[in-house]
Amino acid sequence: MDIRPWEAWLRRLAQKAGKEHLLEAPPIEVAEDATRDVERDREERYAAFVAGLPELYRGMTFGTLTDITGGFTAPESIARMWADTYPDVPAGLFLYSKERGTGKTHIAIAIGHILASRGFSVGVIDVVALLSRIRNGFEDKHPSVDVERIPSGRDVLILDDLGAEKQSAWVSEQLYLLINTAISHRVDLIVTSNSTFKELGERMDDRVVSRIIGCTDLVLFNGVPDFRLEQHKRRRAV
Ligand SMILES: Nc1ncnc2c1ncn2[C@@H]1O[C@H](COP(=O)(O)OP(=O)(O)OP(=O)(O)O)[C@@H](O)[C@H]1O
Ligand SMILES: [Mg+2]
Incomplete structure (x- = not known):
């Protein structure tokens, strides 16, 4: 040799x-x-992400977006690119449309599927449901959710339907705690909402809105149809 x-x-x-x-x-x-x-670890994280999703959300992937619009919608392309380049992204995302049913939640969850399958830790919060859970715990004098702990250890937190919750000083405080804690732990936020920043500013604490503006890029779902309506029309046409 x-x-x-x-x-x-x-x-x-x-x-x-x-x-x-x-x-x-x-x-x-x-x-x-x-x-x-x-x-x-990666497989376990993905399984945990899927297990934590409500049944309806489990199938919300990019693969299940059907081609009603005759091609990719602009928000879909932006979201795919964001998911593919994560974590090299400049900021989180604020998915906004005035109309309902435009696919904001579907796309946010589809991003979650991709990131969780790549081993990132992704949390999903239905804002209205979360606040009602905390409120119920509160009334029993046993708060059931510690809002400051929710973001810990996460890479990404999806806040679904921000602005749909009933407002009060208490709600504002909970949202401030949640969002501020997420940002201070450098958790990337994906927010879906039917409210503009201005409308959010009128409804909740300025501090919350200012933080969201600072840490997300706006994705407008302009000209995107209401897919619930489209689904309804298709069923009727059969
Ligand atoms: N590009 C698409 N093609 C076909 N179906 C879609 C598309 N995007 C979303 N959907 C479906 O349309 C329905 C509504 O989508 P989704 O719940 O994501 O809307 P949304 O914008 O979050 O609505 P809301 O403002 O009420 O929260 C869902 O069943 C979703 O799977
Ligand atoms: Mg939604």
Whole structure:
């Protein structure tokens, strides 16, 4: 066998130290185990993400967006690109349309599927449902949700339907705690809403809106149809 000079030198050195066996040792398996652990972590995270979704949201992937519009909608393209380049993104996303049923939630969850399948930790919060859960706990004098703890350990937090909740000083405070904590933990936010920043500003604490503006890029769902209506028309046409 052709041994190069540095290999011979290494061998002599190992012999001297009585460690020659190390040179013959098979490649260490740790690397492979580590890869397997990373892979298992990734699969577990994805399973946890899907398990935590309401039934209706589980199938909300980019693959299940049907082609009613005759091609990709602009928000869909932006969202796909954002998901593919994450975490190298400049900011989170604020998915806005005045009209209902334009696919904001579907697209936010589709991004969640991609990121969770890549091993990122993604949380989904239905804002109205969350506030009602906390409120119920509150009335029993046993708050059931610690809003400040929700974002911890997350990479991305999807806040679905912000602005649809009934407003009060208490609601404002809860939202401030939630959003401020997320931002201070550098969690990336994806917000869906039917309210403009201005409308949100009129309804909730300025501090909340200012933070959201600072950490998200606006994606307008302009000219996108109400897909619920489209689904309804299709069913009637059958
Ligand atoms: N591009 C699309 N093609 C076909 N169906 C779609 C598309 N986008 C969304 N949908 C479907 O249309 C319905 C409404 O979408 P979604 O709930 O995401 O709307 P939304 O904008 O979040 O509505 P809201 O403002 O009421 O919260 C869902 O069943 C969703 O799966
Ligand atoms: Mg929605």
